[in-house]
Amino acid sequence: xxxxxxxxxxxxxxxxxxxxxxxxxxxxxxxxxxxxxxxxxxxxxxxxxxxxxxxxxxxxxxxxxxxxxxxxxxxxxxxxxxxxxxxxxxxxxxxxxxxxxxxxxxxxxxxxxxxxxxxxxxxxxxxxxxxxxxxxxxxxxxxxxxxxxxxxxxxxxxxxxxxxxxxxxxxxxxxxxxxxxxxxxxxxxxxxxx
Amino acid sequence: xxxxxxxxxxxxxxxxxxxxxxxxxxxxxxxxxxxxxxxxxxxxxxxxxxxxxxxxxxxxxxxxxxxxxxxxxxxxxxxxxxxxxxxxxxxxxxxxxxxxxxxxxxxxxxxxxxxxxxxxxxxxxxxxxxxxxxxxxxxxxxxxxxxxxxxxxxxxxxxxxxxxxxxxxxxxxxxxxxxxxxxxxxxxxxxxxx
Amino acid sequence: xxxxxxxxxxxxxxxxxxxxxxxxxxxxxxxxxxxxxxxxxxxxxxxxxxxxxxxxxxxxxxxxxxxxxxxxxxxxxxxxxxxxxxxxxxxxxxxxxxxxxxxxxxxxxxxxxxxxxxxxxxxxxxxxxxxxxxxxxxxxxxxxxxxxxxxxxxxxxxxxxxxxxxxxxxxxxxxxxxxxxxxxxxxxxxxxxx
Amino acid sequence: xxxxxxxxxxxxxxxxxxxxxxxxxxxxxxxxxxxxxxxxxxxxxxxxxxxxxxxxxxxxxxxxxxxxxxxxxxxxxxxxxxxxxxxxxxxxxxxxxxxxxxxxxxxxxxxxxxxxxxxxxxxxxxxxxxxxxxxxxxxxxxxxxxxxxxxxxxxxxxxxxxxxxxxxxxxxxxxxxxxxxxxxxxxxxxxxxx
DNA sequence: TATGAATGAGCCTTCATTCAT
DNA sequence: GATGAATGAAGGCTCATTCAT
Numbered sequence: 111x112x113x114x115x116x117x118x119x120x121x122x123x124x125x126x127x128x129x130x131x132x133x134x135x136x137x138x139x140x141x142x143x144x145x146x147x148x149x150x151x152x153x154x155x156x157x158x159x160x161x162x163x164x165x166x167x168x169x170x171x172x173x174x175x176x177x178x179x180x181x182x183x184x185x186x187x188x189x190x191x192x193x194x195x196x197x198x199x200x201x202x203x204x205x206x207x208x209x210x211x212x213x214x215x216x217x218x219x220x221x222x223x224x225x226x227x228x229x230x231x232x233x234x235x236x237x238x239x240x241x242x243x244x245x246x247x248x249x250x251x252x253x254x255x256x257x258x259x260x261x262x263x264x265x266x267x268x269x270x271x272x273x274x275x276x277x278x279x280x281x282x283x284x285x286x287x288x289x290x291x292x293x294x295x296x297x298x299x300x301x302x303x304x
Numbered sequence: 305x306x307x308x309x310x311x312x313x314x315x316x317x318x319x320x321x322x323x324x325x326x327x328x329x330x331x332x333x334x335x336x337x338x339x340x341x342x343x344x345x346x347x348x349x350x351x352x353x354x355x356x357x358x359x360x361x362x363x364x365x366x367x368x369x370x371x372x373x374x375x376x377x378x379x380x381x382x383x384x385x386x387x388x389x390x391x392x393x394x395x396x397x398x399x400x401x402x403x404x405x406x407x408x409x410x411x412x413x414x415x416x417x418x419x420x421x422x423x424x425x426x427x428x429x430x431x432x433x434x435x436x437x438x439x440x441x442x443x444x445x446x447x448x449x450x451x452x453x454x455x456x457x458x459x460x461x462x463x464x465x466x467x468x469x470x471x472x473x474x475x476x477x478x479x480x481x482x483x484x485x486x487x488x489x490x491x492x493x494x495x496x497x498x
Numbered sequence: 499x500x501x502x503x504x505x506x507x508x509x510x511x512x513x514x515x516x517x518x519x520x521x522x523x524x525x526x527x528x529x530x531x532x533x534x535x536x537x538x539x540x541x542x543x544x545x546x547x548x549x550x551x552x553x554x555x556x557x558x559x560x561x562x563x564x565x566x567x568x569x570x571x572x573x574x575x576x577x578x579x580x581x582x583x584x585x586x587x588x589x590x591x592x593x594x595x596x597x598x599x600x601x602x603x604x605x606x607x608x609x610x611x612x613x614x615x616x617x618x619x620x621x622x623x624x625x626x627x628x629x630x631x632x633x634x635x636x637x638x639x640x641x642x643x644x645x646x647x648x649x650x651x652x653x654x655x656x657x658x659x660x661x662x663x664x665x666x667x668x669x670x671x672x673x674x675x676x677x678x679x680x681x682x683x684x685x686x687x688x689x690x691x692x
Numbered sequence: 693x694x695x696x697x698x699x700x701x702x703x704x705x706x707x708x709x710x711x712x713x714x715x716x717x718x719x720x721x722x723x724x725x726x727x728x729x730x731x732x733x734x735x736x737x738x739x740x741x742x743x744x745x746x747x748x749x750x751x752x753x754x755x756x757x758x759x760x761x762x763x764x765x766x767x768x769x770x771x772x773x774x775x776x777x778x779x780x781x782x783x784x785x786x787x788x789x790x791x792x793x794x795x796x797x798x799x800x801x802x803x804x805x806x807x808x809x810x811x812x813x814x815x816x817x818x819x820x821x822x823x824x825x826x827x828x829x830x831x832x833x834x835x836x837x838x839x840x841x842x843x844x845x846x847x848x849x850x851x852x853x854x855x856x857x858x859x860x861x862x863x864x865x866x867x868x869x870x871x872x873x874x875x876x877x878x879x880x881x882x883x884x885x886x
Numbered sequence: 887t888a889t890g891a892a893t894g895a896g897c898c899t900t901c902a903t904t905c906a907t
Numbered sequence: 908g909a910t911g912a913a914t915g916a917a918g919g920c921t922c923a924t925t926c927a928t
Contacts, residue, residue: 123406125319129898139914141900150898180493209459210317210404251472254460255453255479262452266445278445284493285449285480299374299478323923333889335925344923511792513707517902527910529904538902568881598792600705639848639863646844647837653791654836666833672881673837674867687866689766689858710918721893723921732919 111136111146115157120199124154124207155217158208161201162221168193169228179236184283186232187260191279194264202261229253259285305330305340309351314393318348318401349411352402355395356415362387363422373430374481380426381454381480382473388458389469396462399455416451423447450480499524499534503545508587512542512595543605546596549589550609556581557616567624568675574620575648575674576667582652583663590656593649610645617641644674693718693728697739702781706736706789737799740790743783744803750775751810761818766865768814769842773861776846784843811835841867 114136118127129150133140147153172189173182194202205221208214230249237244260282267278308330312321323344327334341347366383367376388396402408424447431438454476461472502524506515517538521528535541560577561570582590596602618641625632648670655666680686696718700709711732715722729735754771755764776784787803790796812831819826842864849860 121406123404126406128896130896140898141914142912144899145912207404210401212317212320248475251457251460251475252479254456255476258456258459259449259453262448262455263445265452266448280494281442281445282449285446299481300474322921334923335889336887338924339888511794514794516900528902529910530908532903533909595792598705598789600703600708636863639845639860640867642844642848643841643864643867646847647841649844650836650840651833653840654833668882669830669833670837673834675881676879687762687862689862689865711920712918722919723893724891726920727891 112153112157112160115147115153116161116200116204119154119157119207120203124211151213154204154207155214158204158214158217158221161197161204162224164197165190165193165201166224166228173232175235179232179239182232182235186229187256187283188276188279191260191264191282192275194261195267195275195278198264198268202264225257226250226253229256306347306351306354309341309347310355310394310398313348313351313401314397318405345407348398348402349408352398352408352411352415355391355398358391359384359387359395360418360422367426369429373426373433376426376429377481378473378477380422381476382470384454385458385461385469385473385476388461389467389472392462392465396458400459400462419451420444420447423450453479500541500545500548503535503541504549504588504592507542507545507595508591512599539601542592542596543602546592546602546605546609549585549592552585553578553581553589554612554616561620563623567620567627570620570623571675572667572671574616575671576664578648579652579655579663579667579670582655583661583666586656586659590652594653594656613645614638614641617644647673694735694739694742697729697735698743698782698786701736701739701789702785706793733795736786736789737796740786740796740799740803743779743786744806746779747772747775747783748806748810755814757813757817761814761821764814764817768811769838769865770858770861773842773846773864774857776843777849777857777860780846780850784846807839808832808835811838 115132118132118135121127122131127150129140129143132153133143136143143153147156169186169189173186175182177185194200208218208221226249230246230253233249233252234244263278263282267273267275309326312326312329315321316325321344323334323337326347327337330337337347341350363380363383367380369376371379402412424443427443427446428438431443457472457476461467461469503520506520506523509515510519515538517528517531520541521531524531531541535544557574557577561574563570565573596606618637621637621640622632625637651666651670655661655663697714700714700717703709704713709732711722711725714735715725718725725735729738751768751771755768757764759767776782790800790803808831812828812835815831815834816826845860845864849855849857
């Protein structure tokens with residue numbers, strides 16, 4: 111039922127989407143949209159939530175907590191990547207919309223917390239396995255960077271139908287894991303003057 | 305003259321900004337805004353371009369082409385985050401708006417291409433210095449990932465007035481360089497089953 | 499069954515009342531409201547009629563036709579104001595709503611005609627008792643004036659929960675009867691120049 | 693400029709009037725209505741005020757404060773009557789609308805105060821000339837009754853194009869003055885049992 | 887040239903009213 | 908006979924955009 115909303119929001123953006131078009135896309139009439147999902151704002155939040163949840167579930171389903179850290183990251187990345195690639199008009203687009211609209215700051219704080227929780231959870235797990243520990247902020251930043259990089263590659267992939275998603279995931283893993291992996295080992299890069 | 309536009313777009317977002325407010329902020333009348341800068345859409349693009357150009361110049365000014373690769377990347381990143389941090393109501397906000405609005409997808413593709421080109425250039429330089437060479441596609445992919453990660457962190461930074469740009473640059477460098485750096489050395493990660 | 503309608507119309511006004519709320523208040527479903535009472539407009543008219551009839555009955559019950567004229571008018575007025583005072587969320591509120599809505603002008607003309615008829619009847623009775631007679635038009639005009647004044651005071655009363663209906667009736671009687679009474683005695687006021 | 697608003701509100705009622713129709717009637721476009729007069733609510737209040745002010749001025753202009761009481765009341769009534777009769781779609785209709793809509797309660801309190809001030813001013817003047825005095829509430833009630841009676845006669849007149857306004861005013865004066873006049877002389881009617 | 891004034895078009899939202907079960 | 912679900916139609920309001928001065 112939210113599918114229509116997700117499609118239209120993705121196609122037109124939050125502001126560009128009209129309730130008329132959403133109703134049309136859903137094959138129902140506008141008042142029904144209001145009856146079921148409330149205000150445009152509420153509808154958007156509902157869409158965002160659903161896509162977010164789906165994505166999280168895809169990742170969680172792929173990256174079992176008892177795997178070794180690199181394996182787990184790899185599977186998580188591949189799942190994330192596969193998900194974002196398969197639902198090109200889903201989570202990442204909505205998320206981008208939400209970031210641009212001050213109205214959704216509140217919701218975003220919540221979602222981000224969940225995202226970070228997942229990615230950071232993996233990293234944290236790995237770190238602890240190595241007997242190391244890192245401040246939460248650090249984890250959040252790395253999570254952000256990884257997500258951003260992944261989204262960017264998803265975009266890249268979207269423009270190249272002939273490219274192989276699996277291969278792209280591998281490339282991402284190369285960048286991510288080799289970097290993060292070293293961080294996990296305590297190897298860090300430091301500014302020249304420091 | 306674009307300053308007013310940038311200020312208002314940053315304050316209200318692309319859709320929240322009204323041409324009235326922009327004209328007011330600029331101290332001229334609305335028809336003048338149209339005469340000088342055209343449509344709201346064109347005006348936004350103009351603002352985005354100007355801020356983008358300024359940012360690129362800041363980076364180019366910091367990362368001289370004859371420096372060693374890591375040094376160059378580091379300086380570039382530092383300049384980038386420094387810029388983003390110093391103009392919190394400029395580039396990153398506009399960029400975020402643009403990312404959310406399907407209207408500007410075209411413009412963004414172009415801008416990102418320029419950024420990728422720069423980053424890929426750095427990496428290529430570094431590779432050649434090590435006597436290695438990589439398919440252009442590989443370079444592009446890594447560059448995309450780095451740019452994406454950087455954008456994401458810029459976003460993260462824009463939301464946290466208290467965060468330190470320098471530190472953020474270091475974090476990014478850690479993720480990026482340690483990963484990319486190993487890639488440059490020919491160390492790669494491979495999928496378990498592969 | 500009309501009770502729910504009366505309550506809701508009184509609480510929200512004709513336009514503020516929604517058929518949903520009325521159905522809820524009645525404890526039945528909306529299609530039933532339509533089946534039993536028809537259109538919102540018809541429903542309102544039905545409510546108005548019922549309250550109007552109740553009011554007329556209250557007056558008729560109090561002002562027996564065989565009483566002396568002043569006594570009869572006084573009792574009628576007292577009954578009227580008593581009724582209005584006792585059902586503050588009934589007749590007068592509905593009547594006020596009806597007066598404001600062009601849709602009900604027709605209904606109102608009819609209802610007022612009935613009221614005028616009653617008042618004019620009283621006056622006529624009184625006149626004949628004094629052996630006097632007045633053109634029907636005159637009677638009608640005076641009756642109209644009295645009814646208008648009374649309506650206005652009913653409105654006034656409806657707004658003031660603390661006001662005493664009995665006292666208001668007395669005030670009305672003072673204005674009405676002293677004037678009308680003199681008219682009945684043949685005393686008239688004439689324009690200065692005439 | 694407000695004329696169109698007054699006409700449409702009178703014709704359709706507050707809720708029945710659409711901003712579209714008002715704009716049409718005014719011969720301008722809807723955004724202009726909003727630019728000049730604001731919200732529908734504000735527009736209505738503006739109309740109400742203007743008509744109220746005009747009515748008050750008509751009365752004040754006719755009933756000079758230095759005239760004898762009956763003369764003054766007569767002129768005031770004639771003016772009021774003439775005004776209401778001449779602007780059948782003006783003050784009284786708007787006033788009725790306002791009474792029905794809880795939104796305007798505040799405005800009404802103000803207007804009523806002005807109305808009462810004028811009518812009560814006349815009566816008070818007359819009373820003092822006779823060396824008598826009456827509580828303000830009493831004056832308000834009488835003012836209400838007179839206004840209601842007058843409106844009612846105005847309605848009566850409206851339905852009878854062949855009737856003479858001046859004559860109707862005289863009839864009203866008969867009812868009002870003979871009644872009020874006696875009150876002024878200290879003659880009052882009292883309930884039988886009291 | 888610069889602007890005050892004007893508008894076409896569209897969007898969110900609501901509600902009286904009716905099918906299909 | 909009763910209802911949950913559905914909708915056509917409309918209304919208030921805003922805003923990018925352009926004349927006429």
